[in-house]
Amino acid sequence: xxxxxxxxxxxxxxxxxxxxxxxxLAEASEVASHALLGNVVEIEAYETQHxxxxxxxxxxxxxxxxxxxxxxxxxxxxAHFFDTCVRLVVAEFAVDKxxxxxxxxxxxxxxxxxxxxxxxxxxxxxxxxxxxxxxxYSDEYAIIDENGDVHPFVRPLSIRHKTDFSLRHDTPAExxxxxxxxxxxxxxxxxxxxxxxxxxxxxxxxxxxxxLMHLMxxxxxxxxxxxxxxxxxxxxxxxxxxxxxxxxxSEKVANKIIDLIDKIDL
Amino acid sequence: MNNAQNPIxxxxxxxxxxxxxxxxxxxxxxxxxxxxxxSAAFVWRSxxxxxxxxxxxxxxxxxxxxxxxxxxxxxxxxxxNENGLLTSGVTxxxxxxxxxxxxxxxxxxxxxxxxxxxSLVTPQSAMAAGSCACPAGNPAPCAALTPCPNTxxxxxxxxxxx
Numbered sequence: 154x155x156x157x158x159x160x161x162x163x164x165x166x167x168x169x170x171x172x173x174x175x176x177x178l179a180e181a182s183e184v185a186s187h188a189l190l191g192n193v194v195e196i197e198a199y200e201t202q203h204x205x206x207x208x209x210x211x212x213x214x215x216x217x218x219x220x221x222x223x224x225x226x227x228x229x230x231x232a233h234f235f236d237t238c239v240r241l242v243v244a245e246f247a248v249d250k251x252x253x254x255x256x257x258x259x260x261x262x263x264x265x266x267x268x269x270x271x272x273x274x275x276x277x278x279x280x281x282x283x284x285x286x287x288x289x290y291s292d293e294y295a296i297i298d299e300n301g302d303v304h305p306f307v308r309p310l311s312i313r314h315k316t317d318f319s320l321r322h323d324t325p326a327e328x329x330x331x332x333x334x335x336x337x338x339x340x341x342x343x344x345x346x347x348x349x350x351x352x353x354x355x356x357x358x359x360x361x362x363x364x365l366m367h368l369m370x371x372x373x374x375x376x377x378x379x380x381x382x383x384x385x386x387x388x389x390x391x392x393x394x395x396x397x398x399x400x401x402x403s404e405k406v407a408n409k410i411i412d413l414i415d416k417i418d419l
Numbered sequence: 420m421n422n423a424q425n426p427i428x429x430x431x432x433x434x435x436x437x438x439x440x441x442x443x444x445x446x447x448x449x450x451x452x453x454x455x456x457x458s459a460a461f462v463w464r465s466x467x468x469x470x471x472x473x474x475x476x477x478x479x480x481x482x483x484x485x486x487x488x489x490x491x492x493x494x495x496x497x498x499x500n501e502n503g504l505l506t507s508g509v510t511x512x513x514x515x516x517x518x519x520x521x522x523x524x525x526x527x528x529x530x531x532x533x534x535x536x537x538s539l540v541t542p543q544s545a546m547a548a549g550s551c552a553c554p555a556g557n558p559a560p561c562a563a564l565t566p567c568p569n570t571x572x573x574x575x576x577x578x579x580x581x
Binding site for chain 1: 441
């Protein structure tokens with residue numbers, strides 16, 4: 154059976170998409186480029202460490218990420234998962250950078266990170282600030298460089314439906330009233346927020362060590378490159394004020410964070 | 420010379436990040452992160468198999484970290500041991516007393532910050548750290564995504580969701 158291959162480089166990571174179907178390869182390549190916001194170049198095809206294999210079979214597409222077998226799924230449904238996998242491969246193995254699962258905005262010159270897992274409300278918090286005119290950097294990744302600065306990853310905000318979490322729509326930051334970040338900036342504030350219905354926002358400042366420990370679970374490269382990951386996270390924690398708190402409604406919390414920024418001597 | 424009774428800090432399977440007044444230890448085997456405050460970090464570094472608890476007390480005081488008791492050092496060793504940061508099990512001498520009781524006793528008498536080891540479990544994979552996405556109709560990955568909603572079903576939108 155014929156095998157088609159496209160090879161790409163993004164953030165220093167080289168990966169190949171392989172398929173027995175030319176059309177699927179073309180669609181998958183487009184999804185990959187979209188997933189990485191165009192920060193991807195096609196390079197000469199050759200053997201790479203990271204392979205995403207999409208084999209067209211009778212009932213759909215048999216998808217493998219490296220040796221991990223993800224079974225057979227029809228392509229339109231698989232596309233979203235494939236998109237996530239491409240981003241994770243790049244995020245995990247990026248050269249000279251560490252990707253942290255975070256929302257990022259700049260408010261009045263202060264760069265704020267909201268680390269969190271999926272469903273933790275990162276996008277909701279980011280959207281609250283963007284609506285107030287913040288500069289939008291990301292609702293998914295804080296991309297940290299060797300100086301500890303954060304780079305923009307300005308995909309449209311992926312806002313979930315209020316009742317059905319599986320539904321989401323892409324919302325450009327500009328349409329909410331924000332502007333887009335363009336340059337790397339140092340991190341000033343980190344808020345580790347846990348949504349608890351009707352809870353009060355009571356930020357407790359963490360020591361640098363505590364902050365680093367709490368940020369670690371959100372760093373995508375922690376398992377594959379722990380030493381470098383800790384080194385860069387330490388640069389963030391060394392400079393930034395890191396707070397931990399439960400939170401209730403995002404709108405109220407955003408106002409309280411703004412009050413806090415106005416009050417504290419940063 | 421090593422004495423079998425003396426504690427030894429583990430050094431394999433760990434990534435250590437030194438900080439100003441703390442040490443962050445990432446245990447690759449257990450997927451746990453440990454934050455050692457200055458007191459706990461000093462005791463941990465002193466656990467070289469040659470130092471007895473009495474020696475560590477002396478070293479602690481010699482390094483101007485303040486006057487402490489052997490119970491203080493044992494409190495650190497107990498926590499380091501519990502978190503797998505020593506090579507072999509060390510029998511704690513607080514017979515019949517809970518750590519809380521010992522903490523109270525030492526805390527009232529000590530002017531030095533008590534040794535504290537804080538710990539946190541980290542995700543086992545990048546996928547678990549990053550996403551609740553899944554191939555629609557294929558439930559397998561959901562169970563492995565620990566931070567995601569507790570469900571075995573991947574919904575039609577391609578996410579593990581209630």
